[in-house]
Amino acid sequence: MRWINLVVLISLAATLSACGFDTIPPTFKGKILTTSGYSPDVLEPGKYTLWGRDEMVYIQTNTATYKEDVKIILDDKLTLHAEVRFRGRINGTNKVLNAMFNDITPGEDMIVSFQEVYNVYGRMAVRNKTREVISKYTVEEVHRNYSRLSNEIGVVLIEALSNTPLQISDVAMGEIAYPDVVTNAVAAAKERKMAIEKEQAQAEIQLTKKKNERLLAEADYQIEITRAKAIRDKNKIIGEGVTAELIELRRLEVLEKMAENNSAVFMPVEAMSSTGAQMRMFSGK
Numbered sequence: 391m392r393w394i395n396l397v398v399l400i401s402l403a404a405t406l407s408a409c410g411f412d413t414i415p416p417t418f419k420g421k422i423l424t425t426s427g428y429s430p431d432v433l434e435p436g437k438y439t440l441w442g443r444d445e446m447v448y449i450q451t452n453t454a455t456y457k458e459d460v461k462i463i464l465d466d467k468l469t470l471h472a473e474v475r476f477r478g479r480i481n482g483t484n485k486v487l488n489a490m491f492n493d494i495t496p497g498e499d500m501i502v503s504f505q506e507v508y509n510v511y512g513r514m515a516v517r518n519k520t521r522e523v524i525s526k527y528t529v530e531e532v533h534r535n536y537s538r539l540s541n542e543i544g545v546v547l548i549e550a551l552s553n554t555p556l557q558i559s560d561v562a563m564g565e566i567a568y569p570d571v572v573t574n575a576v577a578a579a580k581e582r583k584m585a586i587e588k589e590q591a592q593a594e595i596q597l598t599k600k601k602n603e604r605l606l607a608e609a610d611y612q613i614e615i616t617r618a619k620a621i622r623d624k625n626k627i628i629g630e631g632v633t634a635e636l637i638e639l640r641r642l643e644v645l646e647k648m649a650e651n652n653s654a655v656f657m658p659v660e661a662m663s664s665t666g667a668q669m670r671m672f673s674g675k
Contacts, residue, residue, distance in 0.1 A: 413437045417452035418501075421491065428491055432484045448501045449487065453479040456504070457564055458513065460520045466528040473564030474520050474543060480507055481557040490555045504556075511554040519546045529568060539563055 414420040414435045422429040422438070423445045432449070440446060457475045464470065480502070482490075493510050494502050523542045524532060532539065544561030551558055 410440045411437055412440050412446040414448065419449040419451055421447045423447050432487050445500060447496050449480055450501060450503045451480050453477055458516045460517050462521050462524045464529055465526055468529045468569045470529065470569055471567040472520065472524060474516055475564045476558045476561040478504060478556060478558045480504055480555050482555045486555050507555055512551060512556050515550045516547060519550050536563060
């Protein structure tokens with residue numbers, strides 16, 4: 391009996407030493423890989439017991455933002471490079487996820503990442519569907535229909551990946567690299583526009599200068615006219631005030647002043663033509 395208990399204890403110790411524990415963290419799921427293949431269950435986050443040579447394979451399930459660069463020949467035969475951006479994660483029923491392991495081999499880290507699944511199920515679909523949508527447009531139409539293209543690409547991609555382990559959302563076009571011929575033409579057009587705007591600005595400056603010069607000339611003209619009118623009005627007033635009586639009065643006042651000077655010879659202007667007066671003046675009498 392003692393030997394039987396000893397054998398049981400040894401067997402129990404061997405069993406316990408042959409098992410281990412592993413934890414599936416949040417944002418992951420897991421599958422146990424046994425010596426005979428994968429277990430049928432997809433495990434949720436938690437702690438699990440592994441027996442013998444069993445290994446835990448982790449499935450990355452968090453949501454992140456990804457992008458894909460796509461080269462597209464447009465309807466006008468020009469080529470552009472478009473960036474497609476989206477949110478993605480690994481998701482699906484146990485049946486879908488179990489089927490995924492027929493196509494995916496975990497790496498040394500024992501993690502099945504989104505990128506690995508995307509490389510198998512998503513990349514070709516994203517590129518092909520994006521080309522199908524955008525190739526119907528010309529380069530000018532792409533420029534004018536950015537939002538519409540994002541919506542169209544989102545609809546077809548979500549539908550194309552609906553039966554895969556990938557779930558995507560918020561699909562939108564990112565950066566677009568237009569052909570050199572287009573970018574060069576746009577640059578040339580911008581240069582022409584800037585040159586025209588510069589000339590228009592210069593013309594406005596010149597017109598403003600001319601307008602100011604005209605206003606200054608008009609102001610100077612008005613000043614000269616005002617001065618001339620003032621002189622004219624002054625002369626008119628003076629002319630209207632000089633009468634024959636005023637002139638005679640001023641003449642008499644001058645004669646009166648001259649008569650007050652005893653050393654002066656006073657002779658009326660009318661007598662200057664008299665011979666007698668001239669003889670008396672030169673004779674000193």
